[in-house]
Amino acid sequence: MPHTRPSWIHLIAAPVLTLVLALAGLAATGGRPPTVPLNAEPAAVSTTQIGVTPPPLGWASWNTFASSIDFNVIKQQADALVSSGMAAAGYDHINLDDGWWQGARDANGNIAVNESLWPGGMKAVADYLHGRGLKAGIYTDAGKQGCGFYYPTTRPATPNSGMEGHYQQDLESFQRWGFDYVKIDFCGGREEKLNQEATYKAIAAAHEAASAVTGRRLVLSVCEWGTGLTWNWAPGTGDLWRTSNDIIFYGQTADTTKMLTNFDQGIHPAAQHTGYTNDLDMLMVGMNGLNAAQNRLHMSLWAISGAPLLAGNNLATMSSTTRDILTQPEVLAIDQDRRGLQGVKVAEDTRNLQVYSKVLAGTGKRAVLLLNRTGSAAQMTVRWADLGLTTASASVRNVWSRADVGSSGTGYTTSVPANDAVLLTVSGTEAAGDTYEDTTAAATPTFTGVTAGAAGTKLVDVTYANGGSTVRKATVQVNGQYAYQLAFPPTGSATTYRTVSILAHLAKGTNTVRFAAVPGSTAPDVDAVRVQSIPGTNGVALVTATANRCVDFAMNTVANGSQAVLWDCSGGRNETFTQTSRNELVVYGTKCLDASGGGTANGTKVVLWDCGNATNQKWTVNSNGSITNNASGLCLDAEGGAVANGTRMILWSCNGQNNQRWTLN
Structure with missing residues (x-):
């Protein structure tokens, strides 16, 4: 039934509406039991927060052992995890990486395990880890071949160790063996040119089907290195997803350059929330090449990002200094914070x-x-x-x-x-925010008229009720940006309201925040959103005079060399630029609007590149609405005067036409 009331009102007006409804004797139930009046529902405030699933803590085999793993290695590392105090500090996963399986299947297509390496089979491994109070993780590939076939390390190339064609079958096997976590690589998928999003969504569906058979669930770790722009679609498809290439390759020495690169590439704040996590890759703490200060830096970067902490050093031989760095309680508390957000x-x-x-x-x-x-x-x-x-x-x-x-x-x-x-x-003292109440009967409402004084990343607290016994799911979408799946833990009853938090990118002015049910999942009852600015993230959109479209990097790409385009303005992070005192226009926090290759000729592409203080990354915003590149004096131009979505941005001789005129909003 269509609703005649507005879908939201500002908090200031909420008490007035509630009084009017009460006087009129209306049952403003918002889809809740009719005995619960609207004014009994709390506004979204931080004191009602509910804890969400933190990022995984544990150890993974690859960085130290590569393919040379067997039951004895895993037992040794598990025992050291416990005896060192790491398990008591919260590190509870032992994850087998590539090399555990040699690619054989029986006549029914089931994985056949080499019992000379794994006496008693893989169930014995999981049982041993569970007996030590730990969780068991395992590894596979989305393609027909695993990474060990294309990049053999300490063992010969291993054919047919991927799961393609056996998705549900293999996931059922992992669950029946007792594993709790699975990392799904993409070496075979890449070689076969599989579509990343479609492939991992098929695997997630197979996982649900397997769980329906076994009654168990695995934590799904998506490992396609961010090549398919995981931050747009992976939340809810996986529990964690890689955002960059491996932090260290077999035979390399650890260094801070790759550590910082992975950190920069992993900041996608709208994707990380409610127990879903950007994965910056395994830790190098305690490995050759890093001193104590660099190890502390590594932990600090991963903690502020809220990343999974999967140690990769040899736990049986680590120093007390390494152990103390890995287990520093206040650092771990930041990483594991129950709000589940990214820095x-x-x-x-x-x-x-x-x-x-x-x-x-x-x-x-x-x-x-x-x-x-x-x-x-x-x-x-x-x-x-x-x-x-x-x-x-x-x-x-x-x-x-x-x-x-x-x-x-x-x-x-x-x-x-x-x-x-x-x-x-x-x-300190929390700054003021604006709260918007749902006054409809919709469990997943749309909040229109959500205002922001400046474009930027905002803290959004979502008040909801989940009277069930399991996590419920819904999506949230701001304007025309990607819709992200959120997880809403049980709140105890259908009339008990709690708050989860997200970071959302809003445009200056009016925004629409839309919640929607996830097919196959019972929706939570969303009641209100509270929106608070994080002013240090504020920026401006570059809006063309010809079509009211914005300079944009398509699909939230962060790859150097990506050409800027025009697109419908949505307030996304890929459209929000910070003007620095150095005359840069910075997007994503660390990337600059750049004249490709330092070019100074008409038609030079305007691209994304790491900020490096070069003159071709400096721009002057002129009073006539033009934006000129300081290296060439040429104007930021929508190619050919076109106004359609996808029009490419170039440099061109300044001519005063509308396709070279911009409003910074």
Whole structure:
């Protein structure tokens, strides 16, 4: 039945509407039991937060052992995980990576295990790990061939070790053996040119079918290295998904360059929420090539990102220093925070002096990383206002030293060593937000008129009820951006409301936030959203004068060299640029609008590239609406004067035409 009432009202107006409805004797139930009046439902506030599934903690075999694994290796590492105190600190997964299976199947297509390597078979492995209080992880490939066929390491090439053609069969086998987690690689899928999204969604469907047979569920780890732009579609398809290439290849020495690269490529805040996680790859802590300070930096980066922490060092031989770094409780608490969000960059006043902030559970709680990517020690400042806190005094704690460093006024300044970071927690006063109540009978409503004073990443708390005994699912979509699947844990009853949080990208002005049911899942009862700015993420859209479309990087691509295009304005992170004091236009926090190859000729492509302080990455915004590249003096131009979605952005001689005129909104 169509609803005659508006789908939302601002919190200020909510009490008035409730009073009018009560006086009129209307049953404003919002789809809930008629005994529960609308005014009994809470507004979305942080004190009602419910904890979500944290990212996995554990150990994985690849970085140290490559393909040379057997039952004895796994027992040794599991025993060390327990005896070292890592298990007590929360590291509870032991994950077998590539090399455990040699690719044979029996006449019925079931996996045949080499029992000289795995006495008693794989069930015996899972039973042993469970007996030690741990969870068991296993590995496969989405294609016909696994990675060990294309990239053999310590064992010969292994044919036919992928799961293609046996998706449900293999997943049932893993579940019956007692495994809890499966990493699904994509070497075979890549060679066969399988579509990443379609393939992993087929695997997820097979997993649901297998679970219906066995009654067990696996944590699904999607490992296609971000090649299919996982951050757009993987939440809910998998529980975690890789966002970049391997952090270390077989035979390499660990270094901080790859660590920082994977960190940068893994920041996709709208995708990480409610127990779904961007995966920056396994840890290199304790491996050859990194000193103690670099190991602490590694942990700090992964913790502020809220990434899975899967150690890859040899646990049986690690030093006490390595163990202490891996088990530092306050660092782990940041990574495992029950709100389940990712840290985002909120400031870079000076090139390569970057400030990241992660919203933590509770009120006014933040983790802050001051990252100095220069070769000299530097004074760095975090401003409370950038974090979404008021300018009232806040208390600050140095996480690694586990020392309170006092209360500060509007921010905190400290010295950060060269090529290092300082990790802090901040307890301050939460800034004001706007709450929008659902007044319809829809379980998954649409909130229109959600306003933002500036484009940027916002903290959105979603108040809901789930009276069932299992997680319920719904999607959320802002404007025309990708729809993300959310997980809503049980709240205890259909009239008990709790809050989960997401980070959403909003456009300046009016936005639409739409919830929708997920086919096959009972929807939660969404009641309200509270929207709060994180001002350090704010930026502008570059809006063309010809079609009211925005400069955009298609499908949220982050690949260097991707050409900018015009697209319908949606407020997405791929359309939000920060103007820096260095005359850059920065998108995604670390990427610059760039004249390709430093070109200065008409037709030069305008592309995405890592910010490097080059002149071809500097732009002047002129009073006549044109934007000129400082290296060439040419104008940012919609090619050929076209206005359609997908029109490419180039440099061209300035001519004053509308396809070279832009509004920064």
